[in-house]
Amino acid sequence: MSSWRAGLRNALLVARRQVGAVREDRYVVFLLGLVIALGVVAVLGARHHAASEAEQRSRYQAMVERQWLEQPNRHPHRVIHYGFLVFREEAPLAFFDPGVGAWAGTSLFLEGHRQNTANFGDARHATGMLRFGRLTPASVLALLLPLFVVVAGFASVSAERERGTLRLLLAQGATPAQILAGKVLGTGAVAALAALPIGLAAVVIAASGAVGPVSAGRLAGLAGLYAAYLAGWVLVTVLASSFRASSRSALAQLIAVWVVLCVAVPRLGASVAGALHPVPSRAEFTAQVERAMNEVGDSHNPQDPFFRSLRDEYLARYEVGSVEELPVNWGGVVSREGEAISSRIQEEQQRDLVEGQRRQDRVLSWAGLLSPYLAARDLSMAVSGTGPEAVEAFRAQAEAHRYDLIQRLNDLHINEIRYENDRAQRLPREHWAEFPTFGTRPPPLGGALAGRALSLAALGLWILLPLLGLGLARARLARVGVERAAS
Numbered sequence: 001m002s003s004w005r006a007g008l009r010n011a012l013l014v015a016r017r018q019v020g021a022v023r024e025d026r027y028v029v030f031l032l033g034l035v036i037a038l039g040v041v042a043v044l045g046a047r048h049h050a051a052s053e054a055e056q057r058s059r060y061q062a063m064v065e066r067q068w069l070e071q072p073n074r075h076p077h078r079v080i081h082y083g084f085l086v087f088r089e090e091a092p093l094a095f096f097d098p099g100v101g102a103w104a105g106t107s108l109f110l111e112g113h114r115q116n117t118a119n120f121g122d123a124r125h126a127t128g129m130l131r132f133g134r135l136t137p138a139s140v141l142a143l144l145l146p147l148f149v150v151v152a153g154f155a156s157v158s159a160e161r162e163r164g165t166l167r168l169l170l171a172q173g174a175t176p177a178q179i180l181a182g183k184v185l186g187t188g189a190v191a192a193l194a195a196l197p198i199g200l201a202a203v204v205i206a207a208s209g210a211v212g213p214v215s216a217g218r219l220a221g222l223a224g225l226y227a228a229y230l231a232g233w234v235l236v237t238v239l240a241s242s243f244r245a246s247s248r249s250a251l252a253q254l255i256a257v258w259v260v261l262c263v264a265v266p267r268l269g270a271s272v273a274g275a276l277h278p279v280p281s282r283a284e285f286t287a288q289v290e291r292a293m294n295e296v297g298d299s300h301n302p303q304d305p306f307f308r309s310l311r312d313e314y315l316a317r318y319e320v321g322s323v324e325e326l327p328v329n330w331g332g333v334v335s336r337e338g339e340a341i342s343s344r345i346q347e348e349q350q351r352d353l354v355e356g357q358r359r360q361d362r363v364l365s366w367a368g369l370l371s372p373y374l375a376a377r378d379l380s381m382a383v384s385g386t387g388p389e390a391v392e393a394f395r396a397q398a399e400a401h402r403y404d405l406i407q408r409l410n411d412l413h414i415n416e417i418r419y420e421n422d423r424a425q426r427l428p429r430e431h432w433a434e435f436p437t438f439g440t441r442p443p444p445l446g447g448a449l450a451g452r453a454l455s456l457a458a459l460g461l462w463i464l465l466p467l468l469g470l471g472l473a474r475a476r477l478a479r480v481g482v483e484r485a486a487s
Contacts, residue, residue, distance in 0.1 A: 007178050010175070011182040017186070022152050032193065060087060080410070081111060086438045087106055092206065094385070094386050095202075096206075098386055113338070113342050114342070142376055142377060153183070154250045155250065156186070156241045156242075158249075161245070166179075184238050232372055307337070326419065335410050357388065361378075369454065369461065376459065378452060389451075393443050404436075
């Protein structure tokens with residue numbers, strides 16, 4: 001037990017020495033303050049942006065619902081083409097990590113006979129500065145903080161070797177494992193000092209309820225995710241410093257690693273994913289849907305085989321000789337069946353599109369084994385509730401609402417409007433208040449993480465592999481100690 005305590009004491013002494021070296025470097029102290037300031041500004045700016053967007057969504061959604069209720073007496077098919085606008089509600093933690101929200105669109109117009117795509121994403125109406133990436137707490141933690149860790153720790157072991165103090169530490173009884181553990185603890189403490197104000201600011205905003213209800217599980221998940229990600233950078237930094245002969249070469253190597261892992265591999269992965277699994281553009285997707293629609297029945301053509309068969313079925317069911325004699329409105333029946341067909345075709349096309357996007361995501365998940373940044377970003381979006389599955393959930397829920405709304409109107413057409421002089425009739429406006437309002441249900445945290453085993457494995461490897469490398473570094477430092485004892 002005493003040897004264990006002595007080893008811990010030695011490691012803590014080395015860690016304190018490392019923190020002291022960082023504190024004495026005014027350039028690193030300046031960068032520490034800069035990273036903290038950028039992170040806190042990112043949190044406050046993202047909070048303001050999220051509050052502004054939420055206020056606008058709430059105001060416009062209330063206006064749309066009021067306009068829906070204030071419609072005059074109308075024919076139900078006229079209401080089908082009047083349509084309804086719904087807005088995608090951002091997840092509470094979108095202020096921390098907006099995920100794919102900037103490109104997904106914020107509003108969706110619901111109308112009969114077609115499925116529209118979401119419009120007015122931030123990336124489509126923002127200035128050109130968005131090309132450089134919005135400054136968010138997640139981007140500061142995932143991109144800028146690792147670079148600060150590199151700057152703060154690149155000389156952790158190499159500087160000791162250059163000054164000749166490494167042999168002195170070994171001669172005073174510190175083992176290679178204790179030296180490396182102390183350097184990891186010291187560099188990790190500096191990284192934690194930079195990350196803590198950013199995390200605390202985000203937690204305070206989330207806990208205040210200003211962005212909506214946030215579960216403790218999601219906050220804990222984000223804290224654990226970024227702690228593991230930054231721990232990997234600390235380990236890699238100390239590992240590189242322990243193997244390089246000079247601090248300058250260690251810094252050059254670590255910056256190259258940062259560029260490859262955080263810039264090159266993500267860009268290359270996205271290009272490879274797009275090349276292997278191309279997905280159609282919006283115009284191409286619309287054309288595909290139109291071609292598929294043309295291959296099935298045309299409800300506007302009375303001689304169409306499908307609708308002619310449907311008409312014969314209704315005439316036989318009610319034992320009448322013409323659609324004018326039916327006890328239900330044949331025009332409404334045709335509209336209801338046509339809507340069912342068009343919705344089925346559009347959903348089939350949409351499933352193919354989503355599957356193509358998921359194949360691209362799987363390529364990026366495999367690329368996450370090479371780039372921990374990709375793995376951390378994927379997991380961060382999942383925990384924050386801003387990943388692709390959240391956008392698809394909104395689309396699917398909006399489509400279910402649209403289909404229910406349109407078919408309710410078709411049922412009114414069938415049962416409340418006479419076939420004779422159909423278009424001249426109107427229904428009282430009180431009917432519009434009977435329709436349900438739209439609400440979204442975000443995917444649960446467990447469901448979002450269920451399909452991200454590769455990203456979780458990549459994050460685990462990001463910690464495990466440097467730990468194994470530090471085992472080799474310990475043996476290298478042990479040889480230095482042997483050489484010191486021999487001399």
